[in-house]
Each structure stands twice: as C-alpha cells, then as structure tokens.
Amino acid sequence: MSRTGERLKDEGSRLQVVAAGATAGLISRFIVAPLDVVKIRLQLQTHSLSDPVSQLNLPPGTPVYKGTLPTIKHILANEGLTGLWKGNIPAEMMYVCYSAVQFTAYRSTTMLLHRMFGKGTIPHPAESFISGASAGFCATAATYPLDLLRTRFAAQGNDKVYTSLFRAVRDIKRDEGYRGFFRGISAGVGQIVPFMGMFFALYETLRLPLGQFNLPFSSGDATAGIISSVIAKTAVFPLDLVRKRMQVQGPTRSRYIHKNIPQYTGIIKTLRDILKNEGRRGLYRGLTVSLIKAAPASAVTMWTYERTLNLLKQWEAKREHKTIQ
Template identity: 25%
Template sequence: MSRKDTAIHLVAGGIAGSAGAIVTCPLDVVKTRLQSSNGHFGSVPGHIASLNSGTCEPLRARRTFTTAGVLPWSQLRPQTSLVQCLRHIVVHEGPQALFKGLGPTLVGVAPARAIYFGVYSQSKRLLNDVITPDTPLVHIGAASCGGFVTCTVTNPIWVVKTRMQLDHRKKSSRLTTLQCTRRIYAQEGFRGFFKGITASYVGISETVVHFVIYEAIKAQLVARRHGDDKTGERGTRDFLELMLAGAFSRTVASCVAYPHEVARTRLREEGSKYHGFVQTIAIVGREEGARGLYRGLATQLVRQIPNTAIIMSTYEAVVYLLNRHTT
C-alpha cells in the first residue's frame, strides 16, 4: 500500500503541476521580469509618464505599444499594468515570448511537484507515526521536507527557466533551452546552476505556511461535509471548496514570504552584482526600499490564484480517481 500510495501522489503531483504551469506561463514571464533588476528602471518618456497603478489615458497608453519605436522593457515603469506588460511583450517580442521558459518549466514542474507531493505525503505518514497525527507540527515538518528535497533537485532547471524568461530578444535570436544551459555552464560552471538556492531554501517558509493553512481548512471542510467518513464520495462542490482553500492559503503564504522570490530572481540573473541571499535583500532594500522587495507581487497574486487552484484541485481529483480505480 505504501508504494502504491507514493506512486499515486507522484502521478497526481506531476499532472497537477504541469496543468498549472501551462495555463499561467504568461503571468510567470511578466512576474519574473518585474522582479529582475532591469525590469523597471530607465528614463520614462513623457507620453507614458501618466501611467500609475494600471490606470492611464487609453490613447496615450495604446501609442506606447503600437508605434514603431516600442519601448524596451527597462523603460517601463513598475506601475505599468499587467495587461500593458503582456501587450508590450507581444508587440516587442512576439506572442511566443509569453511562453518563454515553458520548456524547462514543463521538464521541471512535473518532477518538482511529483517529488514534493511524494516526499510530503511520505513525511506526513512517518511523522504521524511518531508524534500526534495531523497536527500543524506534522504539516510543517512534511512541508519542510518536501520543499528542501524539491529545491535541491530541481534548482538547475529553474535557473535555466529564469534566464530564458529574462531574455528580451525576438524569436529569430532567442535562446533555446540547450543554448541557455550550455551558456550557463561555459560562463559559470556547474555552480551556476545552483544560483539562488539559498533563497529557495528560505522560500520553504512560504510552502510551510501554505500547507498548514490548507490542511487546516481542508480538515474543517471534510469534517463539515462528511463527518468521520473521509473516504466517502466527493462531488463538484467538494473540489470547488478545495480549489478555493488552496487559492486562499497560497495567497496568504505569498504575501508573507514574497521578498525571497525577488532575491531569487536577482541571484539568478546573468552577470549581476548579487551574490548571496542576505546581501541581495540588503541591496534591494537600500536601493529600492520596501517596495523593491515586493515588485511583481500583484502579478504573482494574479498568477498564484489560478495556478494554485488548478494544482490543488487537479491533485486532489487525480488522487481521488486513482485511489478509487486502483483498489
């Protein structure tokens, strides 16, 4: 039963992660660029000076993206709206640019989610045998184990993905996954593939907060709907509630731990001045203030809600279906 359960969680995690990554890839590209050190700076021409928090005079904003001289990404203000950022990428780099880094993401997200959910479920089972079952401490320990193993194994894939998403070139000269991998190894060696891993370890706290909240809400929902019968039939409403629980818990966790994502992106930039997690946080805080540590948060939240909802609902549905049809 243990091996079967592990296999079910691995398959469900892989399918869920892939589904979420495909749907939200354009938002991930925008988020990564907003987090980068060259994503918001440079002089701002007068015809877009009025942009603020996503509101601007429509005709002026439209000229920003439709004139022959499309502005480079570095000259967009951090207040530029999500829709304007997406439109800018399409006009300046082509529609395919919205899916930069999707290749390594799909290569990495399935094993990453599979490894995470597999380690999480096994750690949870082992901890339940040692301490009081299904307590927050169990969920924290299981989430930490899953996050640490996943970060360590998959970090090289995410370094490649980040570099590709920060590549502003058009399709004709765009880096392929293989070219990007070779370039990192040639310039930085094997260690280059583990840039940002300290920030990823710090980011485990986000996963811990997410799963502690999610498990608490899930337990309440199951108890309210099914009482002591945790293996009973589940309907559409059950999965909708789990989807909302996953989205809510992830939103809270993202707000709490977001600065580590900015630091991780900066550390993974090519030839950057950032060399360590604490140093990066200090530099960003000193040069850009608190707002710099939360650049791209709005886009991240917009992305996380559908991404987490898709992942958690797909995961729960696949686990339920596989358990039902493999007994």
C-alpha cells in the same frame, strides 16, 4: 488503510502520488505560464516607475513595465504571443518534477512522523508544517537548475541569450561551471521552506472545514489552496525576488531584457542593496501578479491532484476487484 469519508494525506500508493502530482504540475504550469513571465520581468526591473529621471539613463532597448496588463501588452506587441510562454519547456519539466517530488516527500514525511511519534500525537497544523517544509526543500533542491533555466529564458527579449535549452545548459556549464546552475539556491531554499510549511499547514487546516460547505464543483480544495497560497506567498515574497535577481547573475547579466540589472552577491547584501536603491517597494515588485498567478496555480494544482489521485485509486480498486473475481 482507512476508507472513511475523511480523506487522509497518506492515502494512495507512492506511484499514484507521483502520477497525480506530476499531472497537477503539468496542467497548472501551462495555464499560468504567461503570468509567470510577467512576474519575472517585473521582479527583474530595478528602475523606478515614479522617477522619470532614473529612466533617462536606461540602456537602449530596456523596457519600462508598469503593471500586469501593460506588461502583457508590451510583450505581445514586441515579442508576439510566444513571448508569454518563454521558458515554458524547462518550466514544464520543473513543474512536473517539482510536483511529483513535493507530494511524494510530503506523503513520506507524514508517514515517517506517524511511525516515529504515533499518528495523532503531533498537532495537525504542526505536522502539516513539518511535512510541507520538508517537501518544499526536497523539491526545490531537486529541480533548481530547471528553475534557473526557466528564469533566464523568461528574462530574455528578442536579443536571445540562449537559442535552445541544450545550448543554455552547455553555455552555463562552460562559462559558469556546475555552480552556475545553482545561483540563488540559498534564497530559494530560504523562501520555499517557510512557504511550503505555511501553505500545507493552512491548506490542511482549511480543506476539511471548507469541504463541509458543499461548494460548487467540489471547489473546497481549490478555495483552500487559494487562501493558503496568497497568505504564504506574501510572507516570503522578498526572498523570491532575491532568488530571481541572483539567478540572472553571471557573464550574461547585461544581455537580458533589463540590461541594467545590478551585480548581487549573497542574500543579505542583495536585500540591503534593493532597500537602499529601490526602497521597500522594491522588495515587492511583481507581488500583485504573483498573487494573481498563485491563486489559479494553487487551485488548479490542488484540485487536479485530489481528482487525479482519487481516479487512480478508483481504477486500482476496480482492477483489484476484477483480479479477485
């Protein structure tokens, strides 16, 4: 395997890639957890902020969130500090598994393309898009039940719908069947495939040029991650919002913090209903905090992944060197 100055996507063993990806996901998730809760709360809010009349008929206890900071203050005042980390346990499990599957699938797809067509045959951005889209599909499908659990825990207020992760799994299986764990997966896959494809294509295109600028703290990877994530996230955000709305459907729909969540069925119908009742702005509720979250999340993930993978490879090289001696 090449050991030139240019870092290649297929460097590192499968185990090293899994360990680096899992570590990156774990650290990234914990840091951005509060912003994730805020994003979910805003995405599930269907009442208009500019129309006081629409707020008069809200069910008792339904909050009106107006932006990122006011939402954080509202959660702190009414639910305490732990309210900002609701759903963190399934989210940590999801991020660790997701990152591990994502980076493994990305590496495996890249190597498969090299074997099938030859290395350098496919244009670099196209290769990164295919590998990224495949990685996003595999990771989303493998971890979707954890994503749904994360959303439902983050969406519940002081009136808890689920008191523990075990009871949540038990209740969903009992009341909704196994299909209940995959509500909204079509929107999830429809969103993540183009997102990851665009993200990795942009990231691999920007990483090496930015690395030549000798940015402080080796932040070329982080900067490339931020730019790539912001562009890709904005492009597919309406589908992400649809996924969240569909994840809280079912018998517990009226028991979350927003007790007036409508009943949705299908991606197209959900998009039409949101456009009809909330306008185009309704499709982008929570976009600002999503972008604020996406920047540090992607930066921390990619920076941690690259550093961890390099450390693991250095450790392996030292171990092999000692064995030879």
